[in-house]
Amino acid sequence: MVKVLISDKLSPKAADIFRNRGIEVDTKVGLSPEELISIIGEYDGLAIRSATKVTPEVLEAATNLKVVGRAGIGVDNVNIDAASGKGVVVMNTPHGNSITTAEHAIAMMFAAARQIPEANASTQAGKWEKSRFMGSELNAKTLGVIGCGNIGAIVVDRAQGLKMKVIAFDPFLSPERANDLGVEKVELDALLARADFITLHVPLTDQTRGIINAEAIAKTKKGVRIINCARGGLVVEADLKVALESGHVAGAASDVFEVEPAKDSVLFGVPNFVATPHLGASTAEAQENVALQVAEQLSDYLLTGAVTNALNMPSLTAEESNKLQPYMMLSQQLGSFAGQLTRTGLKAIKIDYEGSVASLNCRPLTQTIVASLLAPIMDSVNVVSAPVIARERNIDVSEAKHERDCDFQTMIRLTVTTEQGERSVAGTLFGGKRPRIVNIKGIEIEAELGKHMLYLTNEDTPGYIGALGMQLGEAGVNIATFHLGRTAPGQDAIALIELDSPLDAAQLEKVKQLPQTKQVTQLKF
Missing domain, CATH: 3.40.50.720 (NAD(P)-binding Rossmann-like Domain)
Structure with a gap:
């Protein structure tokens, strides 16, 4: 049994x-x-x-x-x-538990706005300090929602019922979906500058870690209130403490902490800070x-x-699993590669299967590509939920099979359309089982992806590669593999570099400052 x-x-x-x-x-x-x-x-x-x-x-x-x-x-x-x-x-x-978590965020917003925990403690201590607890209405205030997925969308709906104006930052929020939700889609800096209240509903990833830090807080209006019922680590607690003590942030509430159980946070005891022990669900x-x-x-x-x-x-039979396993690895890498480079709203995802892969059941591969593409920025996305999330956000997902001959025996090409344009990445299997990237934005390249990768685009000029190598050497970061491609001599070039360890922020900034550098992004696989 x-x-x-x-x-x-x-x-x-x-x-x-x-x-x-x-x-x-x-x-x-x-x-x-x-x-x-x-x-x-x-x-x-x-x-x-x-x-x-x-x-x-x-x-x-x-x-x-x-x-x-x-x-x-x-x-x-x-x-x-x-x-x-x-x-x-x-x-x-x-x-x-989406509704429960969203309701807790709204409750924390009220608690921070009206200083309910402090007022309760004061009143039950026999005091009557009406003048001390001057609060703020939510009505007609601007709520900035960072992350407009399932929970964020519920918060939007509840906030609109409170007659708040809602603006949202979410790179994967399409204009059509924003219109359906009745929110104004904005960039992060605009949200920080305009919001009276800020609430976070994103996963903790390399891109979102510390998204609310001293630099971000400095861009907010004086008197802003910040709510975090998503993940610890999204807010830099030490920076928030300084902002609360200075009065720049009028109030904050958090259900999550950088270290949990949170027995000793720098925020404990700070005026106008409300804490709960991860009660969202x-x-x-x-x-x-x-x-x-x-x-x-x-x-x-x-x-x-x-x-x-x-x-x-993904959803597939046992027989299909064995045949598709190498392609699953390739699909995951292609989707993750594109997802980590996506910074604006997605409009369309197109996947072309060419050669021998076109004769297989490609639906699990498509699901894997879409899930891996969305994963760097979205919470709780998986191969089952990814197609649903794409439909909800009006992201057009299409696939085409071509059993015609191609440059390789088998190849998968992913084309992503965003608000800024279109780009593609293609990969194949060497020996029928080893994934390789073979084309990026029309530029031929042959690269095996490792755990820590550095992706660069630059002007193809003499000395650039040497300067880049020297910069990495000075940073004490060892190069494992180095892959190059270019459109033509003296024109656009790309590099995919596998590193033994990732660059820190300062080291990455030095690479960005090299002459002829156009774009630098660290990737993790």
């Missing part, structure tokens, strides 16, 4: 779902890592929330484990790379919803092979 372990506190109805579908289930909450490792080999499925840590050690001992289901959005407690290596599917429930309704959803998803997969909300695999 198929057997599932529930190792975190879930609604009792989740266990009932497993039993009603003929699955044996054990509920063992509060296991130590050693205890979990000692028993995990008995189970085919594991249902968790945030307490259980699914580490490489746990996965190594999980000899029968086929699927991990996270009741909630974040999967920071699951080592997805290790799970993929062991063939374990990782699922989450990305929409089960903590309502009875949300807990019930995600518990029932994850039980259904795990049951479907274990009994029928159906995949829903998987983070590390």
Whole structure:
């Protein structure tokens, strides 16, 4: 009999779902890592929330484990790379607590605007300090929403009900989607300058880490209030503390922190700061919803092979999986490459399959490309949800198959259309299994992507490569591989450089200042 372990506190109805579908289930909450490792080999499925840590050690001992289901959005407690290596599917429930989290952001906005926690403490201490707690109305104020995905869109709707004017910064928000939501799409600097309240609803990525820092806060109007119910690390806590103490930021509220559990934050005790212990998803309704959803998803997969909300695999059969696996790696690299270089709203994604790949089931490849393209900036996107998100945002996704001969036996070409124009990247498989980038923006190049890559565009002039190499050498960063391409002598050139370690901000800035440099972007794979 198929057997599932529930190792975190879930609604009792989740266990009932497993039993009603003929699955044996054990509920063992509060296991130590050693205890979990000692028993995990008995189970085919594991249902968790945030307490259980699914580490490489746990996965190594999980000899029968086929699927991990996270009741909630974040999967920071699951080592997805290790799970993929062991063939374990990782699922989450990305929409089960969206309303709850959005409502908490609105509640925190009210608390910061009206100083509710401080007023409550003062009043219950026997004081009556009406003049001390002068608040601010939300009515007619401008709310700046950073990230207009599922949760952000709900916040927009609730804020409009409060008669707020809403502006939004989201590189993946199309003009059509912005119009549907009734928001004005703006660039980040414009949002910072205009907003009376700022609320964050983006994932924590290399691009969004520290998005609200001293430099960003300096661009805001005096008296702004900042709300973060998304992820710790989006706001630089030390910089926010300085701004609160100076009075430039009139109030702030955070449900998330750089280090959690947050037992000692620099923000604690700062005037006009409201804190809650990551309560965004903590309502009875949300807990019930995600518990029932994850039980259904795990049951479907274990009994029928159906995949829903998987983070590390597309929907496909076992037979197709073996054939598509090398192409999946190539598709992930192409999508991630384009996604990390996208800075403006997406309008269209076109994928051309040429040669032998055109005879295969390409839908999982398309899903993988779209998910990898959206992942650098969007929260909770996966191969299942990516097509839905693209449709919601009016991003046209098309694919074409050409079994005609091409320059390579097989090739995938990704063309991305943004508000600034169109660009493409193409790749192939060497030896039928090794992904290679072979064309970028019409320029031929042959590059294998490593973990840390530096992408440059420059004017093709003598001495540039030498100056670049010297700059990297002075930074103490070793070059692993160096790939070059150009349109013609003296014209546009590109370089893809694999580094042993990434550049820090100062080192990257020095590379940008080299003469003839047009663009420099660090990529991570």
